[in-house]
Amino acid sequence: xxxxxxxxxxxxxxxxxxxxxxxxxxxxxxxxxxxxxxxxxxxxxxxxxxxxxxxxxxxxxxxxxxxxxxxxxxxxxxxxxxxxxxxxxxxxxxxxxxxxxxxxxxxxxxxxx
Amino acid sequence: xxxxxxxxxxxxxxxxxxxxxxxxxxxxxxxxxxxxxxxxxxxxxxxxxxxxxxxxxxxxxxxxxxxxxxxxxxxxxxxxxxxxxxxxxxxxxxxxxxxxxxxxxxxxxx
Numbered sequence: 187x188x189x190x191x192x193x194x195x196x197x198x199x200x201x202x203x204x205x206x207x208x209x210x211x212x213x214x215x216x217x218x219x220x221x222x223x224x225x226x227x228x229x230x231x232x233x234x235x236x237x238x239x240x241x242x243x244x245x246x247x248x249x250x251x252x253x254x255x256x257x258x259x260x261x262x263x264x265x266x267x268x269x270x271x272x273x274x275x276x277x278x279x280x281x282x283x284x285x286x287x288x289x290x291x292x293x294x295x296x297x298x299x
Numbered sequence: 300x301x302x303x304x305x306x307x308x309x310x311x312x313x314x315x316x317x318x319x320x321x322x323x324x325x326x327x328x329x330x331x332x333x334x335x336x337x338x339x340x341x342x343x344x345x346x347x348x349x350x351x352x353x354x355x356x357x358x359x360x361x362x363x364x365x366x367x368x369x370x371x372x373x374x375x376x377x378x379x380x381x382x383x384x385x386x387x388x389x390x391x392x393x394x395x396x397x398x399x400x401x402x403x404x405x406x407x408x409x
Binding site for chain 1: 303305333335340341342343344347387389394395396397398399400401402
């Protein structure tokens with residue numbers, strides 16, 4: 187499978203715990219995006235990378251969220267001190283360069299109890 | 300503030316019907332408009348539109364962009380139950396960042 191891969195697919199955590207998600211983009215893609223989607227809404231932009239550089243971070247993203255893309259390959263998204271409002275589907279997408287279509291992974295569904 | 304608005308938010312039709320989904324946008328530094336289909340999980344890519352007035356087709360689906368009036372439509376002819384999904388419209392800015400609409404939920408009844 188050469189598509190975008192995300193792990194884990196599902197995560198249930200207690201409020202206050204830290205969680206980390208991983209995204210492996212399509213291998214030659216240099217752009218990587220993170221989005222969050224709640225029920226009944228379209229995906230909401232969180233952050234994106236070009237290679238290893240984080241170029242933009244949503245102002246809606248609190249300082250509990252951090253993302254990395256070491257070596258410009260896979261990326262991780264960490265949420266510290268999770269809150270119930272963090273429950274959502276976290277989607278990763280990659281593209282070859284800007285302005286080409288972005289391909290999405292299957293997402294990680296986070297439930298904070 | 301960048302905004303993408305889709306209408307209707309939901310739609311119920313019967314197999315064989317034709318549907319038109321709408322997407323209007325107000326986005327600075329527009330580069331392209333994309334349509335995705337989402338069935339329970341990840342959005343899957345349908346079309347990318349960059350030029351006004353040029354229709355893109357794939358089977359029973361077609362889409363067109365009007366950059367003067369800032370909207371796009373997605374048409375599905377002879378709908379099938381397998382077309383039931385959420386259809387997402389997104390505008391790509393010059394940075395590649397996608398701004399999504401809230402989606403149109405389509406239900407096709409047998």
